[in-house]
Amino acid sequence: MRVLSPSPEETPAIGLAALELALKADLERLAYPGRSWVPPRQTRAGLPVLDVLIIGGGQSGLTAAFGLMRERVTNLLVVDDGAPDLAGPWKTFARMRTLRTPKHLTGPDHGLPHLLFQSWFEAQHGAGAWTSLGRIPKEQWADYLGWYRRVLGIPVRSQTRAGPVEWCADEGCFRVPLEEAGGASAGVIHARKVVLATGIDGSGRWEVPAELACVPRALYVHTCEPIDFESMRGRSVGVLGAGASAFDNASLALEHGAAEVRLFFRRRELPTVNAYRWAEFVGFLKHHAELPDVDRWRFIRRILEMGQLPPADTYRRAVGFPQFHLHPGSPWLSVEAVEGRARVTTPQGVYLFDRLILGSGTVTDLSLRPELALLHPDIALWRDRFQPPPELAHADLSRHPYLSAHFEFQEKVPGRAPHVAAVFNYTFGCLLSLGLGGASISGMKYSLPRLVAGVTRQLYLDDRDVFFRSLECYAEREFEP
Numbered sequence: 001m002r003v004l005s006p007s008p009e010e011t012p013a014i015g016l017a018a019l020e021l022a023l024k025a026d027l028e029r030l031a032y033p034g035r036s037w038v039p040p041r042q043t044r045a046g047l048p049v050l051d052v053l054i055i056g057g058g059q060s061g062l063t064a065a066f067g068l069m070r071e072r073v074t075n076l077l078v079v080d081d082g083a084p085d086l087a088g089p090w091k092t093f094a095r096m097r098t099l100r101t102p103k104h105l106t107g108p109d110h111g112l113p114h115l116l117f118q119s120w121f122e123a124q125h126g127a128g129a130w131t132s133l134g135r136i137p138k139e140q141w142a143d144y145l146g147w148y149r150r151v152l153g154i155p156v157r158s159q160t161r162a163g164p165v166e167w168c169a170d171e172g173c174f175r176v177p178l179e180e181a182g183g184a185s186a187g188v189i190h191a192r193k194v195v196l197a198t199g200i201d202g203s204g205r206w207e208v209p210a211e212l213a214c215v216p217r218a219l220y221v222h223t224c225e226p227i228d229f230e231s232m233r234g235r236s237v238g239v240l241g242a243g244a245s246a247f248d249n250a251s252l253a254l255e256h257g258a259a260e261v262r263l264f265f266r267r268r269e270l271p272t273v274n275a276y277r278w279a280e281f282v283g284f285l286k287h288h289a290e291l292p293d294v295d296r297w298r299f300i301r302r303i304l305e306m307g308q309l310p311p312a313d314t315y316r317r318a319v320g321f322p323q324f325h326l327h328p329g330s331p332w333l334s335v336e337a338v339e340g341r342a343r344v345t346t347p348q349g350v351y352l353f354d355r356l357i358l359g360s361g362t363v364t365d366l367s368l369r370p371e372l373a374l375l376h377p378d379i380a381l382w383r384d385r386f387q388p389p390p391e392l393a394h395a396d397l398s399r400h401p402y403l404s405a406h407f408e409f410q411e412k413v414p415g416r417a418p419h420v421a422a423v424f425n426y427t428f429g430c431l432l433s434l435g436l437g438g439a440s441i442s443g444m445k446y447s448l449p450r451l452v453a454g455v456t457r458q459l460y461l462d463d464r465d466v467f468f469r470s471l472e473c474y475a476e477r478e479f480e481p
């Protein structure tokens with residue numbers, strides 16, 4: 001007799017409650033080894049010391065926390081400056097309709113089938129709906145992350161901003177001031193390890209080109225900011241950048257009735273090949289970090305050179321409007337305010353706009369990060385360790401932190417600040433050292449276990465004497481001879 005499995009269309013949605021029960025059962029079965037093991041610490045004044053403070057409660061912070069909790073590192077806290085379940089871009093400034101990555105990417109699930117986005121989606125909508133889904137709607141991705149946080153009991157302190165991380169040598173741990181959303185102090189926290197999960201701009205900041213320095217703030221807005229698109233109705237809008245976000249924002253301006261939208265970029269042609277899709281194979285995702293420096297440099301430099309392109313539907317969304325114009329080979333040479341408008345000069349001509357939108361991406365520079373204000377002078381950068389051949393020079397890459405194999409910072413001068421190795425940079429700034437890790441769904445499957453292993457490794461090695469003493473004292477008799 002042949003047993004026929006039901007087609008996706010016939011598979012009913014089991015509901016989230018049933019999924020959560022199945023997940024709970026998985027976690028119970030996979031709980032080995034279940035013993036808590038990290039020796040508790042206090043400051044000399046008796047204040048609690050966290051084993052790990054995770055700064056940033058987006059997908060990276062949450063999944064790093066769960067990975068550590070599975071390894072019985074439970075004395076941890078995630079802080080995020082956003083409102084609960086609004087961490088990261090998905091429900092704030094991401095203006096695409098769906099994720100740009102394929103729906104079958106895994107990562108946050110840590111290999112647990114009942115924790116997959118697909119399982120969460122199917123539990124509510126059925127397997128047929130999953131089959132017919134093109135890509136993941138961004139709001140659903142955010143909702144999934146919210147469910148993930150709740151169902152796994154991840155401790156997150158929202159609307160709390162972490163200030164400069166400071167090493168306290170006499171306590172042997174970090175001291176981190178916290179601030180509430182309004183700026184009021186939310187106390188100080190002590191932690192042995194710090195994971196920076198601060199996002200795509202987490203090793204620098206969103207870039208505003210120098211040409212805009214003298215332009216009044218009211219005339220331009222960055223794609224990472226809240227934008228009043230309604231105010232663009234009937235207006236002319238200039239957009240800078242050829243990446244996906246530049247196109248998304250151009251589309252929204254058009255959909256809100258902008259009279260014309262012109263999108264400018266430096267390249268002669270729009271990139272149409274996505275290096276990130278090339279990168280989605282085991283060799284690169286898992287082992288980029290093990291390549292010699294010269295190879296890591298040439299691979300990542302090539303990926304940057306290929307550029308970030310708008311996905312096909314993002315491109316079509318914008319070019320479908322007759323009021324939309326593309327301007328290749330058109331860097332902004334200068335921008336001036338003229339009678340309340342912005343005059344943009346490019347090699348191809350001069351244009352006047354009512355409003356500008358900057359889709360100019362991020363710049364890598366640790367000295368710009370408030371969390372690293374006290375640590376960055378001691379952190380090694382690629383330019384401290386590697387000199388590329390002149391034809392492969394790249395200013396932004398040279399400012400990338402030179403990270404160890406588990407996302408740890410390295411000290412610039414050996415012996416001067418070994419504590420920087422207890423800070424893990426799981427942001428986009430890991431790109432050159434470790435490939436697609438922090439701030440990328442594509443890399444999570446391999447980067448998360450690497451990060452988690454780096455933290456547990458240090459927690460074990462730091463306390464080797466304590467563990468040895470516990471072995472010496474171990475006297476659990478299994479039988480009486």
Ligand SMILES: Cc1cc2nc3c(=O)[nH]c(=O)nc-3n(C[C@H](O)[C@H](O)[C@H](O)COP(=O)(O)OP(=O)(O)OC[C@H]3O[C@@H](n4cnc5c(N)ncnc54)[C@H](O)[C@@H]3O)c2cc1C
Binds near residue numbers: 081086093
């Ligand atoms: C518009 C947009 C679309 C993207 N689309 C995709 C995609 O489709 N597929 C893909 O793989 N990647 C995509 N990415 C890249 C990446 O996946 C996202 O940036 C993702 O949000 C990264 O997750 P994260 O947790 O690392 O950072 P984030 O989601 O940015 O979370 C970091 C959090 O840390 C908070 N934070 C920062 N500093 C502090 C501090 N000092 N104290 C407290 N909190 C702090 C931030 O406010 C934020 O809430 C996209 C990025 C953007 C910007």
